Amino acid sequence: MSDVASRGGFGVTTFRHARWTALPGWLRQAASVGAILCMMLAVWSIAATLVNPAPDDPEPGWLPANWWNDRPVLPSPPQVLIATWNGLFGYPVSSPRSLIYHAVVTLDAALTGFALAIAVGIALATAIVHSKLLDRGLLPWVIVSQSIPVLATAPMIVVVLGHAGFSGLLPKAVISASLAFFPVTIGMCKGLRAAGSAQMELLRTYNASRAQVFWKLRWPASIPYLFPSLKVALALSITGAIVGELPTGATAGLGARLLIASYNGLMLLMWATLIVASLLAGLSVGVLTLIERALPRFRASQ
Amino acid sequence: MNSIAEANADPVSAHGSPSDQPPVVSVDRVAVVYKSRDSIFRALSDVSLHVERGEFISLIGPSGCGKTTLLRLIADLAQPTSGELRVNGGTPYQARCDRSYGYVFQSPALYPWRSARSNVMLPLEIIGLSAAERRTRADAALAAVGLAEASGRYPWQLSGGMQQRVSIARALSLQPDLLLMDEPFGALDEITRDKLNLHLTDLWRERNLTVIFVTHSIPEAVFLSTRVVAMSANPGRISRVIECPFPQRRTLDLRNTRQFLDISQDVRDALSDAYADE
Numbered sequence: 103m104s105d106v107a108s109r110g111g112f113g114v115t116t117f118r119h120a121r122w123t124a125l126p127g128w129l130r131q132a133a134s135v136g137a138i139l140c141m142m143l144a145v146w147s148i149a150a151t152l153v154n155p156a157p158d159d160p161e162p163g164w165l166p167a168n169w170w171n172d173r174p175v176l177p178s179p180p181q182v183l184i185a186t187w188n189g190l191f192g193y194p195v196s197s198p199r200s201l202i203y204h205a206v207v208t209l210d211a212a213l214t215g216f217a218l219a220i221a222v223g224i225a226l227a228t229a230i231v232h233s234k235l236l237d238r239g240l241l242p243w244v245i246v247s248q249s250i251p252v253l254a255t256a257p258m259i260v261v262v263l264g265h266a267g268f269s270g271l272l273p274k275a276v277i278s279a280s281l282a283f284f285p286v287t288i289g290m291c292k293g294l295r296a297a298g299s300a301q302m303e304l305l306r307t308y309n310a311s312r313a314q315v316f317w318k319l320r321w322p323a324s325i326p327y328l329f330p331s332l333k334v335a336l337a338l339s340i341t342g343a344i345v346g347e348l349p350t351g352a353t354a355g356l357g358a359r360l361l362i363a364s365y366n367g368l369m370l371l372m373w374a375t376l377i378v379a380s381l382l383a384g385l386s387v388g389v390l391t392l393i394e395r396a397l398p399r400f401r402a403s404q
Numbered sequence: 405m406n407s408i409a410e411a412n413a414d415p416v417s418a419h420g421s422p423s424d425q426p427p428v429v430s431v432d433r434v435a436v437v438y439k440s441r442d443s444i445f446r447a448l449s450d451v452s453l454h455v456e457r458g459e460f461i462s463l464i465g466p467s468g469c470g471k472t473t474l475l476r477l478i479a480d481l482a483q484p485t486s487g488e489l490r491v492n493g494g495t496p497y498q499a500r501c502d503r504s505y506g507y508v509f510q511s512p513a514l515y516p517w518r519s520a521r522s523n524v525m526l527p528l529e530i531i532g533l534s535a536a537e538r539r540t541r542a543d544a545a546l547a548a549v550g551l552a553e554a555s556g557r558y559p560w561q562l563s564g565g566m567q568q569r570v571s572i573a574r575a576l577s578l579q580p581d582l583l584l585m586d587e588p589f590g591a592l593d594e595i596t597r598d599k600l601n602l603h604l605t606d607l608w609r610e611r612n613l614t615v616i617f618v619t620h621s622i623p624e625a626v627f628l629s630t631r632v633v634a635m636s637a638n639p640g641r642i643s644r645v646i647e648c649p650f651p652q653r654r655t656l657d658l659r660n661t662r663q664f665l666d667i668s669q670d671v672r673d674a675l676s677d678a679y680a681d682e
Binding site for chain 1: 479481500501503505506507509510511513515517526527529530531578
């Protein structure tokens with residue numbers, strides 16, 4: 103039931119072989135991820151070869167000439183790799199051409215939004231599990247809120263908060279939180295109800311108060327559900343912060359960078375920015391996983 | 405019904421305690437009926453039972469006979485449709501608010517994030533004892549079930565029998581006079597069950613507890629009890645109450661005596677009548 107936390111990585115081994123299973127777990131995982139990466143690269147390479155026109159003065163080399171088109175339709179893998187590398191390390195971190203600079207701006211808004219999302223998500227879930235009325239009345243709205251595209255709500259949030267005198271970080275954080283609170287709410291609704299009926303009735307025999315039931319049982323029982331939802335929420339809060347940068351007229355941040363690339367048809371910049379955005383999400387979720395592992399863990403016995 | 409007459413006629417305590425005290429538990433003409441749209445389920449019908457201080461009562465019967473329901477009514481975890489229940493002279497609700505009973509569930513229901521000691525301290529935290537006193541009382545309760553050594557271990561590091569002993573220690577930590585136990589040893593193997601039965605009968609004698617014990621096992625019921633209440637299903641009711649007039653101090657040898665075998669046979673007959681009703 104609640105051994106969610108104790109199981110990491112891939113639950114299913116798709117093929118079994120004596121030598122394969124003899125390898126250490128991390129190596130097998132790396133090999134599996136690497137194999138998928140190679141397949142994606144192959145598809146990408148073929149597509150890049152088919153789609154791009156050849157440049158006027160092809161450079162000599164063993165790679166296809168149209169992989170080095172200056173204004174590619176679909177940039178080739180080495181082009182994107184070089185553009186990403188340059189974006190990350192080709193400029194000082196304080197330069198507005200550095201993607202690290204923009205990533206930090208986005209991360210700032212995303213983490214503020216993430217913190218907001220945790221607070222709102224846990225508060226909503228706590229209210230929902232304690233009130234039948236809210237369970238019936240509020241949960242549907244929480245779900246509906248996610249069916250509205252952020253791109254539509256983002257400008258409204260910017261206008262309303264701007265009218266109230268807030269600009270810059272806060273509107274972006276709110277947009278980011280509006281996406282990220284959802285998995286926290288849903289995960290915690292399940293987590294706060296995860297305690298077994300005997301565990302629950304036990305507290306009833308002690309005539310425990312609602313607050314005691316929450317802090318002694320519901321909250322600790324929900325922790326295995328908290329971290330998986332936090333991981334989803336963190337990734338969403340980064341997406342939200344990037345989307346939030348589009349209508350705010352931001353000049354800094356990965357979203358602002360994407361907008362510039364899109365206006366000017368700079369496919370390479372767009373790809374490089376997207377790759378940095380996914381690296382950012384991957385790294386932050388990785389840090390969260392490390393925090394989760396550092397916390398004391400327990401196994402459910404029933 | 406003759407069953408009620410029999411149950412009422414024998415409010416004798418094996419301890420011979422003075423009978424001017426109110427019974428620890430009294431159940432009068434209690435019924436529990438669950439109605440759904442197209443069916444009526446009579447979980448308990450016209451059940452009366454009086455339990456005196458120091459008695460050990462076993463409820464035994466086929467599934468659906470309402471033995472767990474009866475226990476839950478006494479614990480105020482469920483409400484009767486009609487009839488009256490009294491615990492220590494008051495309502496079951498008052499008894500629950502006074503924390504005057506300890507309840508042991510079928511599953512140990514330990515909190516996996518708490519060590520054995522910390523699980524036993526849980527009720528003491530709820531009633532707001534100081535940290536020092538919690539620890540002293542939890543250690544004493546764990547020692548009483550023979551688990552002083554294991555106090556720092558977590559539930560998943562304990563065997564099923566040890567887990568259930570922790571849960572008994574937890575029920576004892578509030579020092580109640582009344583222990584309600586719902587098939588606590590049902591999931592354990594025979595040898596472990598024997599050991600825990602011995603342990604339980606010692607605790608009962610030494611602490612002068614009143615115990616109401618739900619079980620499926622005839623030898624267990626006869627070995628532990630002062631009275632065995634045989635129940636039958638559909639509707640759930642008491643079919644016979646059988647006395648077990650053994651001395652308070654009981655050892656496993658008791659089970660080889662003529663008297664033990666005769667009483668076990670009585671219980672078996674009462675139950676096969678109950679099963680025949682199905």
